Amino acid sequence: MGTREPPRASGLPFVGKTFTYMRDGHLDFLDAVNEECGDIATVKVSAVGTYCILSRPAYFEQVLIEENDSFEKTDDFDVLSGEGVLAVEGDTWRRQRQVLTEFFYPRRMESFATDMARLTERRRDRWEPGEELSLYDSARELTLDILFKTLFDYELELGGDEELRWAAGNLNVLMKDHVWALPDWVPLPARRRYREACEILDAQARHLLDEREERQDLGDDLLSTLVRVRAERDSALTDQEVYDNLRTLFFAGHDTTANLIACALHQLGAHPEVRTQFHEELDSVLGGEVPSPDTVGELEVTDRILDETLRRYPSVNLLPRRATRDTTIGGYLVPEGMRVHLSLWNLHRHPEFWEEPAAWQPSRWETTTPDERQEDFTFLPFLAGPHSCLGRPLAMLEAKIVLATLGQQYWFDPHSELELENAGTARPHDRAPATAIARE
Numbered sequence: 001m002g003t004r005e006p007p008r009a010s011g012l013p014f015v016g017k018t019f020t021y022m023r024d025g026h027l028d029f030l031d032a033v034n035e036e037c038g039d040i041a042t043v044k045v046s047a048v049g050t051y052c053i054l055s056r057p058a059y060f061e062q063v064l065i066e067e068n069d070s071f072e073k074t075d076d077f078d079v080l081s082g083e084g085v086l087a088v089e090g091d092t093w094r095r096q097r098q099v100l101t102e103f104f105y106p107r108r109m110e111s112f113a114t115d116m117a118r119l120t121e122r123r124r125d126r127w128e129p130g131e132e133l134s135l136y137d138s139a140r141e142l143t144l145d146i147l148f149k150t151l152f153d154y155e156l157e158l159g160g161d162e163e164l165r166w167a168a169g170n171l172n173v174l175m176k177d178h179v180w181a182l183p184d185w186v187p188l189p190a191r192r193r194y195r196e197a198c199e200i201l202d203a204q205a206r207h208l209l210d211e212r213e214e215r216q217d218l219g220d221d222l223l224s225t226l227v228r229v230r231a232e233r234d235s236a237l238t239d240q241e242v243y244d245n246l247r248t249l250f251f252a253g254h255d256t257t258a259n260l261i262a263c264a265l266h267q268l269g270a271h272p273e274v275r276t277q278f279h280e281e282l283d284s285v286l287g288g289e290v291p292s293p294d295t296v297g298e299l300e301v302t303d304r305i306l307d308e309t310l311r312r313y314p315s316v317n318l319l320p321r322r323a324t325r326d327t328t329i330g331g332y333l334v335p336e337g338m339r340v341h342l343s344l345w346n347l348h349r350h351p352e353f354w355e356e357p358a359a360w361q362p363s364r365w366e367t368t369t370p371d372e373r374q375e376d377f378t379f380l381p382f383l384a385g386p387h388s389c390l391g392r393p394l395a396m397l398e399a400k401i402v403l404a405t406l407g408q409q410y411w412f413d414p415h416s417e418l419e420l421e422n423a424g425t426a427r428p429h430d431r432a433p434a435t436a437i438a439r440e
């Protein structure tokens with residue numbers, strides 16, 4: 001067992017690095033700590049206490065797989081997910097994960113492909129060539145349309161359903177840097193907004209669940225799957241678990257996918273050679289047709305664009321855990337009870353494992369694959385191990401269909417460089433303003 005404490009990042013007495021964190025934001029803070037201390041460091045941020053940041057593949061493997069039993073989820077997840085799958089552990093987690101997996105299997109996701117393309121066209125057809133828009137806001141609106149359809153079989157009105165859109169858009173406010181870094185007793189408006197958002201979404205879920213239980217013709221959406229499981233066996237979710245999981249899925253599936261789409265569109269706009277390859281692929285594979293589950297399988301350039309975006313601009317950038325017993329990581333002691341933050345942000349740009357890590361280069365995926373990179377723990381946008389992302393098939397299918405549907409008519413000329421800020425997920429700091437350019 002190691003006895004040395006991991007390198008400690010410099011900071012002021014009592015408050016440690018709190019000011020740096022609040023001033024520079026979470027991503028610059030991670031870079032500064034990594035530069036000062038390397039792949040394992042302890043830092044102090046007032047509301048959180050002293051915790052350990054990890055950025056090396058071997059440390060991820062240890063925490064997520066080899067010594068997975070020695071680490072648990074932190075209580076950040078309880079606030080967000082209640083009794084939902086993102087927060088619970090043990091048998092309750094296993095039961096919930098099993099039920100939800102029945103919904104997320106890839107074949108079922110494919111049944112949503114037509115709706116995904118149609119909802120994308122619905123929005124795209126309202127744009128005019130030369131229109132100025134925010135890639136981030138547009139991607140958020142669109143991913144929300146798709147999420148409501150896949151989870152609830154509910155079609156949000158274009159330009160309507162304002163209350164539901166507001167509620168879904170406010171589920172991430174607790175994870176913004178200034179809210180997360182301040183103690184719970186500080187009465188921030190964000191905390192009130194979060195409670196209101198939960199009430200609105202729970203009420204809608206309750207209403208739709210009641211309605212679905214009366215229906216004879218159940219569909220493929222998540223609520224139908226849950227009602228079907230309830231009728232078949234008693235491992236089903238309780239009402240409270242259903243509400244908490246629906247909120248969890250909105251939180252886990254909305255901004256994450258929206259950021260991926262917004263960042264990919266931005267980078268395509270900023271890299272003309274990649275854009276040309278992308279357009280050539282769309283034209284030759286789709287030939288002007290709407291993308292379908294069969295044809296998206298052939299879109300290899302599009303795959304590389306998305307994988308590279310997930311590497312360079314990972315929307316989930318940090319994963320918190322807590323040590324349940326004393327552990328040695330990299331020869332240093334991580335004591336029982338200490339928080340451990342796995343930094344995907346630094347892992348994905350680690351100079352020992354990536355050439356030109358800061359560059360966005362989809363061509364790097366011509367000589368390696370996401371699976372290979374997951375096996376050596378250098379690329380983990382959806383994590384690895386038992387808690388890895390359930391929504392991966394939905395997110396990847398959706399992002400491909402949205403990119404392909406928009407890319408057949410437009411490309412987007414960005415007005416600024418892509419810089420990320422943390423708001424629970426890492427999003428374009430200025431919402432990525434761009435001009436929609438009609439393709440020749």
Ligand code: HEM
Nearest residue numbers: 086252253256257260316319381382383387389390391395
């Ligand atoms: C690009 C999009 C996405 C990314 C990058 C992403 C990433 C992640 C990551 C890193 C985790 C692990 C969290 C942790 O253990 O601390 C996770 C978990 C999860 N994600 Fe995703 N996600 C995405 C989209 C989605 C979507 C669309 C859904 C569903 C609608 C979803 C549902 C979930 C769920 C339910 C979990 C918890 C799994 C468990 O703890 O057993 N995700 N995701």
